[in-house]
Amino acid sequence: xxxxxxxxxxxxxxxxxxxxxxxxxxxxxxxxxxxxxxxxxxxxxxxxxxxxxxxxxxxxxxxxxxxxxxxxxxxxxxxxxxxxxxxxxxxxxxxxxxxxxxxxxxxxxxxxxxxxxxxxxxxxxxxxxxxxxxxxxxxxxxxxxxxxxxxxxxxxxxxxxxxxxxxxxxxxxxxxxxxxxxxxxxxxxxxxxxxxxxxxxxxxxxx
Numbered sequence: 163x164x165x166x167x168x169x170x171x172x173x174x175x176x177x178x179x180x181x182x183x184x185x186x187x188x189x190x191x192x193x194x195x196x197x198x199x200x201x202x203x204x205x206x207x208x209x210x211x212x213x214x215x216x217x218x219x220x221x222x223x224x225x226x227x228x229x230x231x232x233x234x235x236x237x238x239x240x241x242x243x244x245x246x247x248x249x250x251x252x253x254x255x256x257x258x259x260x261x262x263x264x265x266x267x268x269x270x271x272x273x274x275x276x277x278x279x280x281x282x283x284x285x286x287x288x289x290x291x292x293x294x295x296x297x298x299x300x301x302x303x304x305x306x307x308x309x310x311x312x313x314x315x316x317x318x319x320x321x322x323x324x325x326x327x328x329x330x331x332x333x334x335x336x337x338x339x340x341x342x343x344x345x346x347x348x349x350x351x352x353x354x355x356x357x358x359x360x361x362x363x364x365x366x367x368x369x
Contacts, residue, residue, distance in 0.1 A: 197243065203362070228249045
């Protein structure tokens with residue numbers, strides 16, 4: 163039979179957990195980053211998906227591309243270390259219906275927060291884009307249709323020089339739904355998934 167955790171032990175446990183969380187937050191805040199060569203970049207991806215997580219509906223694009231830039235040098239902050247300036251989604255469809263995905267002119271900041279064994283992790287923020295077809299249209303954003311504050315988690319690996327957009331941890335939602343056969347709804351949670359090979363290859367480290 164297990165004994166209940168005493169008040170003193172419970173207090174010690176909470177204190178230890180608090181110290182652990184504080185240390186992690188402090189490490190993220192004090193990391194300095196090095197990027198080489200930096201500058202203008204492009205990224206190309208194969209199959210890329212946009213999923214309505216609530217409805218379970220997935221838009222599949224056969225390929226996608228991006229352009230952007232990275233700061234160069236050492237002693238850099240992770241916040242705003244890079245920016246995505248354009249994204250294209252190609253040959254997108256769902257259940258045989260062709261869709262167009264448009265971002266317009268963008269400036270999505272790349273914010274890096276952690277680093278381990280050649281892999282940098284962070285988020286791309288300020289995301290907003292529109293999806294249209296002959297029978298369906300909606301926008302994807304964060305807290306509202308015009309907030310421009312959607313975000314996705316990303317990881318960049320030096321070995322494969324690939325920026326992966328991860329489906330987990332997304333703050334994206336769907337708004338301004340028109341048509342779509344009532345298959346999706348306003349405020350549905352959404353996510354994007356894709357792996358962009360970055361050129362020229364970048365080496366990003368932190369300490």
